[in-house]
Amino acid sequence: MPLFSKKNDDSSDEERRRRDDDPDSPEQAPPDEHTRLLPNRLDSTRGLLAPDDPAVTPYNLWTIRTLRFFTVSFALVSFLWWVLLLVSAFTTPPGFHTRGSGFYAFGYASLALANMLFTLIFFGVPAKPVRIVTIVIAVILFVDMIILLAVKQTRYEEGWVGAVSVIWALLMSLWTLLADRTVKWGKEEEEQRLTGRPETRRTLTEWLEVLVSTLAFVVMAVAAALITLNIILRAVDSSMAAPGHRYPVDGGKYRIHVYCHGNKTDPDGKELPTVLFEGAERPVEYEMWDLADNAVKNGSISRYCFADRPGMAWSDTAPSPLSASFATDVLSEALARAGEHGPWVLASGGIGSIYQRVFASRHGDSVKGMVLIDALHEDLLDGVGAPGRGFLLWLRGVISPLGLDRLPGALFRGRTGRDRVYGRAAHQNSKFIFAKLQENLVANSFTKRDVQGSREIQHRDTPLVVISSGKHVKQSKKWDRKQRDLTKLTDNLKHWDVVDEAPHEVWWTWQGREKIEERLRQLVHG
Known part of the structure; x- marks a missing residue:
């Protein structure tokens, strides 16, 4: 008996034609961002993947990959702006002179850069505490922006450099919020598709990452709050008229x-x-x-x-x-x-x-x-x-927007506007x-x-x-x-x-x- 009969050939041809005509057939379905990024890993014969399978990742989605690309781009822009403001403390580039100290603009640039770096480091581990703290940071920076632009003296002293810095820091905090929420959606989407249900468990490493990222954003929130209090103090002191x-x-x-x-x-x-x-x-x-x-x-x-x-x-x-x-x-x-x-x-x-x-x-x-x-x-x-003295002065200047010495003096030691402008403080x-x-x-x-x-x-x-x-x-x-x-x-x-x-x-x-x-x-x- 022949190894392949004509009947079998006809049957095979019929099945092939049915598959070709069926648009829902797995082999003929039009490619999408799932099948294009995950070829030959999921089909009707294999079933669902295990939750710990490396293929279960939000990076399967072009949306997440594009989001990460823009996050990297914003981090680079933030870094370049940060470096420019760092250099301007020593040699002021044309057009970058601020009539204030320039340390406030540098502080906002540092917040924006830190925001982007921590977002990239913990990009694949979205966390609700991070989103909550990020909302707090965004609200604080929005208040800072209003004060800096509304008060004549602070707007004059910070100039366009300070305004751009605080607005950029605000935008980066909003981007962090968007990125974390989008990654959470992408993670659930891929887990549902590949494992059959969203994963609620976290590994010990993931819990540690959530803890570290939350602490990092809490520190940034505290720094932003201190800067806000110090700006309010500056706004109050600006009402004191200068003699002459x-x-x-x-x-x-x-x-x-x-x-x-x-x-x-x-x-x-x-x-x-x-x-x-x-x-x-x-x-x-x-x-x-x-x-x-x-x-x-x-x-x-x-x-x-x-x-x-x-x-x-x-x-x-x-x-x-x-x-x-x-x-x-x-x-x-x-x-x-x-x-x-x-x-x-x-x-x-x-x-x-x-x-x-x-x-x-x-x-x-x-x-x-x-x-x-x-x-x-x-x-x-x-x-x-002396170089050592210069480094300490620069370091004092960098942390001066936090008001670690000015705020306690105003709140607990009775320091007045005169003390802060030209007096003992x-x-x-x-x-x-x-x-x-x-x-x-x-x-x-x-x-x-x-x-x-x-x-x-x-x-x-x-x-x-x-x-x-x-x-x-x-x-x-x-x-x-x-x-x-x-x-x-x-x-x-x-x-x-x-x-x-x-x-x-x-x-x-x-x-x-x-x-x-x-x-x-x-x-x-x-």
């Missing part, structure tokens, strides 16, 4: 605060020099404003002015880098816009004397005297520009930290070169007074030598006073104030 006026400088990029008080002439009508004060390590309002007012009241001086360096108190921050020369240029421009042209008697302490020495060398005959109060010598700028301000970081970055290069050059062109006949801290001189022979060297800045040294028991901030002691006012009186009244 703020003048646009450097082509209108930012403003410098200038304040003047008193009369330009004495009771006899004689024109007297105006004392121009410069703060040391902190805003001049905190260190010398009370001294200046008292000196006018008791007749030691007739009039005074002071200006905040960029980033201090009511002045905006400047683009990086910012050397002593740049700061002096914008101070001169602000004074000119204020109609203040001298003549001047300069009074400064600490590192503020570095700036005033550059100012004195550039204003020649309009400077009628200099009072250096425990001034920093240019040879000691190495400590100001001003060093916690993001703008102040950014200004100190700028100071650190160029202290041992551009600024040192500026002050060394100013020494060469300083008018040699300018009257000079040096007042030193007794404690500082006794503690450091090097400081003593450098104070002695400062007495040689001009050929017209009037006095070198060492105030016993006075700290570096000589003006905080009664003896120090008496000595400063006495020397100012002698220079102003001739």
